[in-house]
Amino acid sequence: MKIKYNLLHEEKNTKARLGTIETNYGVVDTPMFMPVGTRATVKMLTPEELYDVHSGVILANTYHLWLRPGEDLVEKAGGLHKFMNYHGPILTDSGGFQVFSLANPKDITEEGVHFKSHIDGSKLFLTPEKSIQIQNKLDSDIAMSFDECPPASATYEYMKNSIERTLRWAARGKKVHANPRQSLFGIVQGGAYEDLRKFSATETVKLDFDGYSIGGVANDNESKEDMYKAIDYSIPYLPKDKPRYLMGVGEPSDIVEGVIRGIDMFDCVLPTRIARHGNAFTKHGKINIKNAKYKEDFTPIEKDCDCYACRNYTKAYIRHLVNVDESLGGRLLSIHNIRFLIRLTEELREAIKEDRLLEYREEFYKNYHE
RNA sequence: GCGGUAUUGGUGAAGUGGUUAACACGCCGGAUUGUGGCUCCGGUAUGCAUGGGUUCGAUCCCCAUAUUCCGCC
Numbered sequence: 001m002k003i004k005y006n007l008l009h010e011e012k013n014t015k016a017r018l019g020t021i022e023t024n025y026g027v028v029d030t031p032m033f034m035p036v037g038t039r040a041t042v043k044m045l046t047p048e049e050l051y052d053v054h055s056g057v058i059l060a061n062t063y064h065l066w067l068r069p070g071e072d073l074v075e076k077a078g079g080l081h082k083f084m085n086y087h088g089p090i091l092t093d094s095g096g097f098q099v100f101s102l103a104n105p106k107d108i109t110e111e112g113v114h115f116k117s118h119i120d121g122s123k124l125f126l127t128p129e130k131s132i133q134i135q136n137k138l139d140s141d142i143a144m145s146f147d148e149c150p151p152a153s154a155t156y157e158y159m160k161n162s163i164e165r166t167l168r169w170a171a172r173g174k175k176v177h178a179n180p181r182q183s184l185f186g187i188v189q190g191g192a193y194e195d196l197r198k199f200s201a202t203e204t205v206k207l208d209f210d211g212y213s214i215g216g217v218a219n220d221n222e223s224k225e226d227m228y229k230a231i232d233y234s235i236p237y238l239p240k241d242k243p244r245y246l247m248g249v250g251e252p253s254d255i256v257e258g259v260i261r262g263i264d265m266f267d268c269v270l271p272t273r274i275a276r277h278g279n280a281f282t283k284h285g286k287i288n289i290k291n292a293k294y295k296e297d298f299t300p301i302e303k304d305c306d307c308y309a310c311r312n313y314t315k316a317y318i319r320h321l322v323n324v325d326e327s328l329g330g331r332l333l334s335i336h337n338i339r340f341l342i343r344l345t346e347e348l349r350e351a352i353k354e355d356r357l358l359e360y361r362e363e364f365y366k367n368y369h370e
Numbered sequence: 371g372c373g374g375u376a377u378u379g380g381u382g383a384a385g386u387g388g389u390u391a392a393c394a395c396g397c398c399g400g401a402u403u404g405u406g407g408c409u410c411c412g413g414u415a416u417g418c419a420u421g422g423g424u425u426c427g428a429u430c431c432c433c434a435u436a437u438u439c440c441g442c443c
Binding site: 036037038039043059061064091093094095096097098100101102117118119144147149187213215216217218219222227245246247248249250251254266267268269270272273274276277278279288290291292322325327330 | 397398399400401402403404405406407408409
């Protein structure tokens with residue numbers, strides 16, 4: 001079945017919404033944070049550990065799974081859920097972000113995008129149709145339209161051409177979308193340009209998707225102000241009965257700000273990436289566990305955190321693991337960081353329910369320093 | 371005991387009679403936002419075993435001492 005978004009409550013003082021999304025793999029609460037599992041695994045974590053941090057939707061990536069192991073193999077395995085043994089909802093990114101991170105602007109044509117494989121350098125060609133067909137076979141619960149994720153610093157002219165092409169790509173992808181169990185999201189682009197966001201949002205909504213994303217943010221040194229503009233310029237044109245997904249975000253403060261502006265879904269590699277590099281989120285800000293000051297710190301990362309890492313291990317121990325390059329260090333930090341962001345969304349949902357989101361934000365910033 | 375050899379930061383080491391003593395690792399910081407990359411970017415010896423001497427100037431030359439390693443008795 002397609003997903004179904006239920007709007008439960010609109011916060012009195014902000015644009016925040018409390019809701020649920022019904023999926024093939026259970027009901028999830030929004031606003032929510034979705035951990036990223038690019039290559040059909042949230043790096044270092046088992047599904048059991050994901051359930052343990054209360055993960056709902058997780059991401060996987062079309063481009064990466066297309067190259068290895070290939071969508072046909074995943075299909076043969078019985079789809080992504082069976083293949084990776086994850087019994088929660090899965091969203092697949094379309095490969096649009098890889099247009100930004102791996103391809104050059106000159107490789108982007110009306111028909112599709114020419115890539116060089118990051119693995120062996122072989123020539124690849126990804127089109128909107130191909131991306132959707134791959135995602136159909138992967139059998140994720142939510143597929144994303146194949147878009148161009150232009151750099152935030154793109155000129156107005158470039159951005160305008162890009163969003164128009166992305167709209168044509170969205171229509172082409174929707175046309176070939178053929179998996180009845182799978183929902184399909186459209187993506188709004190347009191940088192921090194008000195009229196382009198408006199145009200992109202209205203035209204994307206006309207194509208009638210199961211949910212809408214705001215893309216192209218938090219890249220290329222985009223300022224916070226521009227990111228908030230991108231959200232504010234897009235949200236008014238998105239329907240209330242569909243989920244809104246801010247792609248690639250983010251940092252704890254960005255999640256707070258996004259929720260206040262009406263975002264329901266977030267994903268980000270940050271919690272797992274910084275974990276692998278020895279960093280942990282805390283309510284006081286990010287810490288680097290490798291810092292010498294934690295050498296003899298025999299307390300948990302956060303003493304009131306309910307995650308497996310904080311219930312069982314000290315900073316001194318995790319620091320040691322990270323320093324000697326033992327993978328358990330990265331695992332424990334990943335568990336903590338994902339739990340941290342999910343717990344943040346749990347608290348935000350409580351605050352929305354009680355119409356005290358602005359107070360929550362104030363409290364959040366009083367503690368959180370970066 | 372005699373002869374030779376070497377002694378450079380936390381470690382392994384390059385190097386030169388004359389501005390700021392390579393590089394690597396380690397250590398100390400930082401970055402990271404729809405994940406190609408346990409990656410990237412900084413900082414880290416006011417001193418070249420110790421004490422004398424030669425020289426305008428010595429880590430680099432000479433002498434002594436200590437220690438290292440290799441021969442010989």
